[in-house]
Amino acid sequence: MKIRITDRDHITGLRSLAANIMSLAAGLLAISLIFLLNKVNPIFAISEIFSGSFGSMYGFKETITKAIPLILIGSGLTLAFRAKFWNIGAEGQLLMGAVFSSWIGLNIGPHLPSYLIVPLMFLAGFIGGALWGIIPAILKIRYSINEVICTLMLNYICAEFLTMLIVGPWKGKTRFGFPGTDNLPESAILGLIPGSRIHYATLILALVSAVILTILIYKTRFGYEARVVGENPDAGKYAGIDFLKTSMILMAISGGLAGFAGVGEMAGIHKYLGYPASLSSGYGFTAIIVAWLAKLNPLYAIFSGIFFAGILVGGDAIQISLGLPAATVEIVNGTLLVFLIMGDYFLKHKVTIQFSKQTQGAS
Amino acid sequence: MKTRFFVFPLLLFFLCLGLVPQMNGTANAADKLKAGFIYVGPVGDYGWSHAHDLGRLYAEKKLPWLESVIVESVPESDSARIIDRLIQQQKCDVVFTTSFGYMEDTVAAGSRYPDKKFMHCSGFKRLENVGTYFGDLYQMYYLNGLMAGALTKTNKIGYVAAFPIPELIRHIDAYALGIKAANPKAEVHVKWIYAWYGPDKAKEAAEALIAEGCDTLAFTEDTPAVIEVGQEHSEKGKQIYTFAHYSAMQPYGEDSVVSGQLMDWGGMYVKILQDIYNDTWSNEDIWWLAKEKAALLGGNFDAPINPKFVDELKAYKIDTPDLGSLSAYDLIMKRYDQMKQGVDVFDPFTGPIKDNKGKLRIKKGERASKGDLLSIMYYVDGVVGDIPTN
Numbered sequence: 001m002k003i004r005i006t007d008r009d010h011i012t013g014l015r016s017l018a019a020n021i022m023s024l025a026a027g028l029l030a031i032s033l034i035f036l037l038n039k040v041n042p043i044f045a046i047s048e049i050f051s052g053s054f055g056s057m058y059g060f061k062e063t064i065t066k067a068i069p070l071i072l073i074g075s076g077l078t079l080a081f082r083a084k085f086w087n088i089g090a091e092g093q094l095l096m097g098a099v100f101s102s103w104i105g106l107n108i109g110p111h112l113p114s115y116l117i118v119p120l121m122f123l124a125g126f127i128g129g130a131l132w133g134i135i136p137a138i139l140k141i142r143y144s145i146n147e148v149i150c151t152l153m154l155n156y157i158c159a160e161f162l163t164m165l166i167v168g169p170w171k172g173k174t175r176f177g178f179p180g181t182d183n184l185p186e187s188a189i190l191g192l193i194p195g196s197r198i199h200y201a202t203l204i205l206a207l208v209s210a211v212i213l214t215i216l217i218y219k220t221r222f223g224y225e226a227r228v229v230g231e232n233p234d235a236g237k238y239a240g241i242d243f244l245k246t247s248m249i250l251m252a253i254s255g256g257l258a259g260f261a262g263v264g265e266m267a268g269i270h271k272y273l274g275y276p277a278s279l280s281s282g283y284g285f286t287a288i289i290v291a292w293l294a295k296l297n298p299l300y301a302i303f304s305g306i307f308f309a310g311i312l313v314g315g316d317a318i319q320i321s322l323g324l325p326a327a328t329v330e331i332v333n334g335t336l337l338v339f340l341i342m343g344d345y346f347l348k349h350k351v352t353i354q355f356s357k358q359t360q361g362a363s
Numbered sequence: 364m365k366t367r368f369f370v371f372p373l374l375l376f377f378l379c380l381g382l383v384p385q386m387n388g389t390a391n392a393a394d395k396l397k398a399g400f401i402y403v404g405p406v407g408d409y410g411w412s413h414a415h416d417l418g419r420l421y422a423e424k425k426l427p428w429l430e431s432v433i434v435e436s437v438p439e440s441d442s443a444r445i446i447d448r449l450i451q452q453q454k455c456d457v458v459f460t461t462s463f464g465y466m467e468d469t470v471a472a473g474s475r476y477p478d479k480k481f482m483h484c485s486g487f488k489r490l491e492n493v494g495t496y497f498g499d500l501y502q503m504y505y506l507n508g509l510m511a512g513a514l515t516k517t518n519k520i521g522y523v524a525a526f527p528i529p530e531l532i533r534h535i536d537a538y539a540l541g542i543k544a545a546n547p548k549a550e551v552h553v554k555w556i557y558a559w560y561g562p563d564k565a566k567e568a569a570e571a572l573i574a575e576g577c578d579t580l581a582f583t584e585d586t587p588a589v590i591e592v593g594q595e596h597s598e599k600g601k602q603i604y605t606f607a608h609y610s611a612m613q614p615y616g617e618d619s620v621v622s623g624q625l626m627d628w629g630g631m632y633v634k635i636l637q638d639i640y641n642d643t644w645s646n647e648d649i650w651w652l653a654k655e656k657a658a659l660l661g662g663n664f665d666a667p668i669n670p671k672f673v674d675e676l677k678a679y680k681i682d683t684p685d686l687g688s689l690s691a692y693d694l695i696m697k698r699y700d701q702m703k704q705g706v707d708v709f710d711p712f713t714g715p716i717k718d719n720k721g722k723l724r725i726k727k728g729e730r731a732s733k734g735d736l737l738s739i740m741y742y743v744d745g746v747v748g749d750i751p752t753n
Contacts, residue, residue, distance in 0.1 A: 058451050062444045163557055167527060167751060178463065178528050197443060269440055278439035278464060316445055319434055320453060326405060326436035 002354045011347060016295060023343025024293075027336040034331060038324065045318050049332070052317025053310035059317075061196040064203070065269075066309035069094070069261035069283040071206040074290030074305050075213050075298035076257030079250050082217060082296050084230035087251065089136060089151025090258040091284025092158035093129040095276055097259025098266040099162055100128030102273040105266075106170075106181060109188035117188050118201060118267075125263035126256035132158060133255020137247040155284070159276040166273055181273040190268040199268025202260065206302075209257055213298035216253075226250050258284060286312070289337040292344075308333065395428055396456050396640050399449035401442060402435045403462035404560050410585025410609045411559065415461050415484075418628025425633050428640065439464035446472040450479055457482065457639055459632075463528075469493060480639055485530070487737070489646045496631060496649035498657035499530075500609075501537040501736070502702045503624035504581065505711035506660055506695050507606045508541020510621050511549070511579040513679040513691035514604050514672065515542075518549040521572030523582035523589050525559050527751050529739050531583055538581055539745040540711045545681050545691060551746045552577055562588035569593070579604040587612040593619035604672075606662070613662030613669060620662040621672045627657055650733060653702040660699055667699065668692070712736060717744045 032042030053063045073090045080087040101121040109117050132154060139145040163179070172182030190199040217223035225246050228236040236243070265279055266272075273279070290308050294300035315329030400419050402412035412435060423429050432453055434445050442465040449455045450472070457480040460469045466486035473481045473493035481493040489495055511520050520542055524531050539551045552575060554568035565588040569580055573596060580603060582589040593605035594616035607613055607623025631651055638644035651657035660667040668676065676692040683689070686697060701709035712731035718724050718741040725731055731739070742750060 052448075052452075056452070058447060062447075065444075167557070179526060265440065274439065274464070281438040281440055313444070316434055316437075316441075316448060317452070320399075320432050320448065323433075325407075326434075 004352045004354060006350045006352070008348055008350050016347060019343045019347040020293065020295065020340070023339045024336065026343075027339030030339065031332050031335050034335070040322050040324065045322060045324070048318045048321060049311060049314030052314035053312075054314075059313060061193075061198060062313045063306060063309045065197045065199075066312050067306045068199070068202050068206050068264055068268075069280075070287050070290050070309055071210060071302050071305035072202070072261040072264070073258045073283055073287035074294060075206075075210040075301040076254040077287055077291035078294060078296040078298045078301055079213055079217060079226060080254040081291055082230050083226040083247065083250055085137070085140070085247060085251060085254075086148045087133065087136070087151050087254050088148055088288070089133070089154045089284070090254070090287055091280060091282065092151070092155035093132045093255040093258035094262040094265070094280055094284055095155075095158045095162050096128040096132040097125035097256075097262030098128075098273060098279055099158075099165065099262075100259070101125035101263040102170075102181060102184070102266055105184045105188035109185040112187060114187045118190065121188060121267060122201075122205070122260060122263050125259040127259070129259020129262060130252035130256035133251040133258070134248050137251035138244070141244040141247050162273070162276050162279075166275070170273065172272065179275065183272045184267060188267060189271050190264065192268070197269060199264055202264030202268055205260055205264075206305075209260070210298045210302050213253070217298065222246070222249065258287075286333060289333060289340070292337060292340050311336075395430055396426075396636065397454060398429060398431045398636060399446075399453060399455035399458045400431060400433045401437050401445055401449070401458065401460045401462075401465065402433060403439070403464070404436060404585055406433065406435050408560055408585045409587060409612065412461070412585070414609050414626045415459075415628055418632045419459075421629030422632040422636055425629075426636055426640070429636055437462075437465075439468075443468040443471065446481075450476050456480065457636070460484065480644065482635060487648075489648065491646060494635075494644070494646040494649070496635065496651075498626050498628060498631060498651045498655075499533070499736075500624040500626060500658050501533050502653050502711065503658050503660050504534045504537040505541040506699055506702075507581055507622055507624065508538040508543075509545045509681075509691060509695050509698070510541075510668070510672070510676060511538070511581065511604065511606070512542035512545030513676055513681070514621065515546065515549050515579045516602075517576050517578045518546065519575065519577045520549055520551050520579045521569070521575075521577035521581075522551055522553045523565050523568040523572070523580065523584060524553050524555050525561075525583045526557060527555060529737055532742070532750060533736055533739050534583060535746060536739065536741075536743045537711045539743050540716070543743075543745045544683070545679070545694075549745070553746065553748065555751060556584065558584070560585045562586040565589050566592055573603060578602065581606040582608055584608070587615035590616040590620055611661075611663035617669070618671070620669055622660060622668045623662040625659040625661055625664065627659055630655065631657055652706065653699070654705045656703075668695070706730070718742060719744050719746050 028046060035042035035045045053059045077087060077090060101124045104121050104124040136147045136150040139150050140147040166181060167179040170181045172180055174182050190201050192198060193200050225241045228241060229243060229246055261283060286308055290301055290304045293304035311332055312329060318324055319326055402415060404412040406412050406416040419431055423431055437445050442460060446458055446468060449458050459482045461484040463485045466483055466488055469481050469483040470488045470490060470493055473490040477492060483495050485497050486495050522535050535553060542549050552572060554572055556564040556568050558564055561584060565584040569589045569592040572580060580589055580593055590605045590607060590612050593603040596603040597618040603619055604621050605616055605619045607620050609626055613620040662669055673692060677690045679691040680688055681691050681694050698709055710730050714725035714729045715723060715727040716725040724741060
């Protein structure tokens with residue numbers, strides 16, 4: 001028996017979609033096994049997840065609320081990942097966005113009307129996230145420092161920095177000694193769709209960003225350069241692409257969008273700057289799976305963002321009704337990611353198993 | 364072959380449909396009460412959330428009409444969603460939110476669902492249908508402090524602390540007051556780890572304190588990490604005394620754990636739920652201490668002091684203004700007894716108490732009010748350093 005692995009020449013859209021669906025199905029099957037081991041009916045559990053997030057108006061609204069940061073970060077990551085820039089630091093970029101915008105909101109907010117302060121906060125959030133994203137870009141291109149480690153570690157630095165701010169100089173007077181800034185002034189708090197927690201300004205921003213990014217990646221010179229940097233760096237060098245500039249811009253965008261997400265969470269959900277863990281609940285990491293499921297297409301990130309938000313929201317449903325531990329959702333997400341990446345491999349490579357003993361040519 | 368691929372998913376689909384009605388069918392009988400509990404950590408954390416869940420299970424056993432559901436590891440950012448789910452889909456009559464960070468969302472939910480009850484643990488905001496409850500351990504820290512002061516050989520005592528908030532300061536201060544009463548020469552060193560659940564950080568902090576010369580450690584963190592460090596050193600021949608926090612952690616360090624602070628939420632949950640069931644509930648703030656048997660002394664529920672250390676405590680003499688000279692062991696038991704009678708009989712925060720800068724904070728003969736205790740933000744005399752704040 002012999003296993004032969006060859007590259008596939010052409011990958012059609014249909015095949016790509018089929019690979020995605022099959023990886024998801026295989027992933028769900030593997031998860032079912034985990035459920036079975038816990039003596040839970042997997043069909044019931046999985047249907048519970050999705051009916052908990054899409055099956056009712058209440059669940060759906062919460063799903064959209066959770067999808068906002070996932071779409072923003074996920075679509076930003078598609079750009080970075082296309083250039084094979086493995087940005088694992090969206091979590092830190094989100095937090096930096098929240099830090100920058102909360103400073104603007106707290107200090108300038110009381111003196112300005114909503115229509116001025118909110119755009120200012122988003123701008124500040126974008127700059128915060130972008131700056132935190134540019135650091136690893138420079139380190140990678142200039143000093144060949146591995147961006148995976150660098151972006152990952154910058155997450156922790158940012159989280160500690162934020163903690164230092166809220167237990168120290170930024171601690172609010174109305175918090176009774178508890179860490180956290182004061183609440184934002186009314187004008188700086190994002191409006192919600194009535195009866196929900198959907199901060200619509202950020203939602204619109206997320207959808208628009210995904211569309212603009214799609215155009216950027218597929219229709220502009222910069223998008224082309226980013227893709228060349230990722231797929232064929234040697235050709236890129238011959239063509240005279242400025243790697244430093246391209247990497248800096250794409251990480252500024254990727255980080256900036258994560259910064260937007262930080263503004264949305266801070267000013268839409270919490271209304272003050274609190275602990276890093278309560279601000280984000282791991283969106284920066286979940287968004288990696290979102291980008292991957294979207295096949296690195298920002299437009300698809302809208303749908304995969306909603307899909308994973310659904311799993312997160314549905315996760316508490318299975319916790320409550322089946323008594324499964326909270327970590328179950330993370331296992332579901334992680335398993336799906338592993339299967340999606342595997343599916344990608346099979347999409348790009350053709351695996352044939354030969355049972356005959358005859359060998360073909362010299363290898 | 365081909366058709367089977369279609370049949371299987373179709374079958375799955377119908378199976379799903381068949382199961383859907385099951386999960387929404389949890390209708391409440393009229394004489395039942397359904398309670399939802401929201402925990403900030405995993406119930407297996409062996410600390411805060413674990414203790415709350417033991418309390419819930421106790422109430423469920425005691426109250427036949429009670430049905431309860433839990434959600435664990437809920438980030439503060441998600442509490443609003445979880446409350447909504449418990450009310451709207453699980454049809455809970457009362458929701459217990461057991462972390463300070465849930466306060467704003469709990470109060471908001473209170474005005475959103477005026478006909479439901481909410482109980483928020485450790486907060487200070489109330490509404491007609493939103494009450495607050497808390498059980499505090501500062502008295503036990505004082506008793507642990509008496510033991511620490513009596514046992515320490517190096518006169519350097521450590522404390523691994525989670526976050527610089529009033530609750531922690533209150534516990535460190537009570538611990539230091541106990542130490543001072545037993546051994547005026549001893550001082551308390553504090554290390555902050557900025558995590559409720561952080562066994563790695565707690566271990567590091569404990570090792571650092573031991574390296575600095577501390578031989579006695581208390582802590583606030585939701586795992587037995589500090590105790591494991593103490594046990595490891597004690598087994599190697601360097602005796603480190605430790606005090607269990609929140610749960611019965613003594614089994615993690617039989618050679619190291621002297622005693623500890625235990626919280627029993629069971630009685631309080633039974634009372635609250637009974638009141639709601641009988642319609643005698645009001646939103647008054649519940650604050651339970653040793654008197655109500657919410658705060659208990661010990662590293663496990665069997666004995667207040669590990670028998671291993673009893674002789675050493677009996678041999679150590681302490682002079683007191685009110686009880687004369689007596690052994691540390693007798694004093695601890697006496698004070699514990701007084702605390703069980705009530706704060707008016709004995710309370711650690713009775714003046715004169717000076718902060719560690721020398722300023723008189725509680726005058727002679729005065730006792731700190733509950734409000735003072737809830738907002739305390741100064742180190743008492745005997746604690747080294749400053750509270751990390753602006």
